[in-house]
Every structure is written in structure tokens, then in C-alpha cells.
Amino acid sequence: xxxxxxxxxxxxxxxxKAFSRKQAVFNEKAALYASQGVITTPGYLRLETxxxxxxxxxxxxxNTLDTSGTKTCTERRLKLNDSFTIxxxxxxxxxxxxxxxxxxxxPA
Numbered sequence: 001x002x003x004x005x006x007x008x009x010x011x012x013x014x015x016x017k018a019f020s021r022k023q024a025v026f027n028e029k030a031a032l033y034a035s036q037g038v039i040t041t042p043g044y045l046r047l048e049t050x051x052x053x054x055x056x057x058x059x060x061x062x063n064t065l066d067t068s069g070t071k072t073c074t075e076r077r078l079k080l081n082d083s084f085t086i087x088x089x090x091x092x093x094x095x096x097x098x099x100x101x102x103x104x105x106x107p108a
Contacts, residue, residue: 008034022087029085038083045084046076051093 030040047062063069066077078084 008037025085025087029083033083043084044076045078046074048072048075 026040026042033040045064047064049060049062051057051060063071064078066079068077071077
């Protein structure tokens, strides 16, 4: 099988064979941005927020940019120049003492 090369400024890139949707999306984005000199790398975001305890709500807002709001030590947000394509998504709920007076979140 012959692979289609991605033309890039620093030299051509031979993409990996797409065995999954995630790899196919990655190959597509790598080809799209390579001609502009942008290197595409896989990564992830980790966004956190405190849910309103004891109050009914139908919407919870997350800060996605590194420069917005107060960032916790375990969050990983987008830099201003980042581009991001979602290939997987997960939601987790946790309980802890983050809302307690004087409590500081830690990576542990």
C-alpha cells in the first residue's frame, strides 16, 4: 500500500496508516496544517469547575483558555494560539474539600 505524503515546510511527512477514526482525524489535521509550518501533536485538556452545591442548575460553565479565570493545579487548558480537535470526551464527578475554608487543591 502506498501512503500519501504530507507536504511540509521542513520536509515531507509519511502519515501513519489510519487504523481508527482518531488516527484518520489526526492525519487529516496534520496534512491541513503542515503546509503552514505547524506541527500537529496529540494532547488532552483537563477542565475543572466547582458545581453549585445544593442548588439546582441546568448549566455548568468551564474555562477553556489558559488566561481565563483561576486555574487549578491539575487543569490543562488551551494556550491562545492552540488549535484543538476533539477525538474523545469524558466527564468525571468528584467530591472533596476544595470548597472548604483554607483548602487548597493538590495534584494528589
